[in-house]
Amino acid sequence: MDFAGRPGGPIATTFTPQHTQGHVLCCLCGVSIPPNPSNMCVNCIRSQVDITEGLQKQVTILWCKECERYLQPPKHWVRAAIESKELLTFCIKRLKGLQKVKLVDAGFIWTEPHSRRLKVKLTIQAEVMNGAILQQTFVVEYVVEPHMCMDCTRANTNSNVWTACAQVRQHTGHKRTFFYLEQLILKYDVDQQCISIKDMHEGVDFFFSNRAHALKFIDFTQNHVPIKYRHDKQLVSHNEHASTYNYKYTFSVEIVPICRDDLVCLPPKAAASLGGFGPLALCTRVSNTLTLTDTQTLRSVQIDANTYWRYPYRPVVTSRQLVEFVVLDVEPAAPSQNSRFLLADVQVAKASDFGRNDRTFFVRTHLGHLLHAGDSALGYDMSTANTVEPELDAAVAKGLQVPDIILVRKSYEEKRRRRKARGEQRAWKLKRMAMEAEEEPGTSGRGRDARAAPRHEQDLERFMQELEEDPELRAKMALYRDPAYNPVAEAERRAAAMTDDEDGDVPEVPLEELLDDLAGLQLDEEEQEGAEQQNAGMQH
Incomplete structure (x- = not known):
């Protein structure tokens, strides 16, 4: 038997070593600190590195005292209450350079309501020497300058000025x-x-x-x-x-006094400058130029303002003189190069003549891609239209054949x-x-609006x-x-109505x-x- 097993001998114990974290001395001040990538204490790191450098400490924001909104550049005005989340978000967005650091916390510091100052306390983190993470808190002061927005300016401006x-x-x-x-x-x-x-x-x-x-x-x-x-x-x-x-x-x-759906008769000089176009044409589009279309040939030209004012002219008939017709039959004519329209021969009758007579008209139109038998169309009845246009009379005297009916558009x-x-x-x-x-003189604006x-x-x-x-x-x-x-309600209403008529x-x-x-x-x-x-x- 060994010594440990003898009666009355000492009891055997197991030794467990304790692991303690080593400390190093700060390379600047010599204070014992836990090791870190920079081997510097927090105070020395802050004295050497300022992560708030490059961030604005004072920002000017514009505030309209009439509507109490703040200007979000370039021209958007936002409404936010004092010390609200919306105002805090607005202030943070106005701070430049914040995307280079990590924002940890933000909050308002109380200021006097009439001081025209807003103070925001921000806590940020950034990576400094050798990968060390430094957290720092600083205060940004926002100077509120009164500036009236355009809406309030127009509301308070004298219209005579x-x-x-x-x-x-x-x-x-x-x-x-x-x-x-x-x-x-x-x-x-x-x-x-x-x-x-x-x-x-x-x-x-x-x-x-x-x-x-x-x-x-x-x-x-x-x-x-x-x-x-x-x-x-x-x-x-x-x-x-x-x-x-x-x-x-x-x-x-x-x-230019020419609008869409107006029928015009070009003067001889204007028609000659356009390569013999027209002279009778329908205005099919108005933008910075006029688009005139010959409904019999589907030939189209675009006229700018300078060309029009060189040889000005007035419409022969306007959209207020449109007459409703009923399409009886449609037969497509020869295909054309115009992608917007299709030439077709159409048999129509006046809607006002139904039940009175059987008079019908055969018309060549540019609406062959839209019209079908039974549809309604709006057009000009040139046989009964009261027109006072010297250019049209001169063109008719030279042999121009004016169609009896000129269809303009499909009617719904x-x-x-x-x-x-x-x-x-x-x-x-x-x-x-x-x-x-x-x-108007002698009347109020309300009376004119009523008329x-x-x-x-x-x-x-x-x-x-x-x-x-x-x-x-x-x-x-x-x-x-x-x-x-x-x-949902519109879909149900239409589903119930489609059983009666097809619209x-x-x-x-x-x-x-x-x-x-x-x-x-x-x-x-x-x-x-x-x-x-x-x-x-x-x-x-």
Whole structure:
């Protein structure tokens, strides 16, 4: 038996070594620290490296005291309450260089509400020497400077104080061209620089505080509709000592008085300059140029503003003189090179002649790709039209054969009327500019609006129908979803109505082409929050 096993001997024990972390001395101050990649203590690292270097410590933000919104550059204004999450997010986004570090924490430091200062405490992390991670806290001061936004500026500006005025006019019996121009202005935010917009007879007046803004607006208009303009200036004041002059500038802009669906007769010089085109042609499209189409040959030409004003002419008949016809038979003619239209021989009869006589007409038209037997079409009855146009009389005297009937477009009026009677509505809407109505001498603006409202609504309805029928036209504009539209209810209503009549070929705007009205949604959310706060206060 060994010593450990003897009676009364010591008991055997097992030795377990303890592992302790080694320490090193800081290479700068000599303090014992746990080892790290830089072999420096935290205080020495902070004295050598500043991870907040390059970050702004003071930022200036613009705030509108009228609507209490903050400017998010370049031109978006956001609404945020004091010390809210929205305001904290806005302040963090305004800080440059923050993407180079990692943001750990952020919060407001209380400041006096009237000090025009916002202080945000930020905690960031960044990798420093040899991979060491350093965390640091610093404070950013935001200086709030008052700056009135454009919406509040227009609301508080005297409409009589303007420097430049663009008077846009078109001498026609409708305002569909101005509806088209209005949507383009809203899409590209051209109206942001307008002090005031006034709806006038045969046009619209745009007022600007700067002559350069008016020139920019005219250049935009010239790129989308054919126009000509001239300008005048009026001396307002003159400082003899400083030799300074203050002027008011007026730009007179005239849009070509030819609109879509108008029938024109070209003067001989204009027809000769176009290679013998016409002389009788139908206007099928209006952009920065006029597209004229010969409905008998499908030959098309484009006329810019300079060409038109060199040999100006007026329409022979306009869209207000369209007559409804019923298509009895359609026979396609020889194919043509025009991809938009198809030449066809059509037998039609006046809708007003049904039940009275059996008079029919054989017409050659460019609408062979749209018309079928039983459809309705709108056109001009040249045999009974009362026209006073010297150019047309001269062309007829030289041997021009004017067709008795000229079809212009397919008609969906009856089908749209049945849909409206069933209570169906559009899934989209258009935004409108805030315009002041012209007041006639001796009458109030309200009385003028009451007289002009029916014609204005008819023109707007026809413009919206053109958007539904022409995909190329609505591609240039912004159409928004109507929050009042219920797709489930509309689908059920149409499913029940399709058993009685077929209205499926009426053109509509696809839902995928519509945009969400963010301004309207934001307004609805604000109204809902206000209602909830009011209800909470009443319960309290």
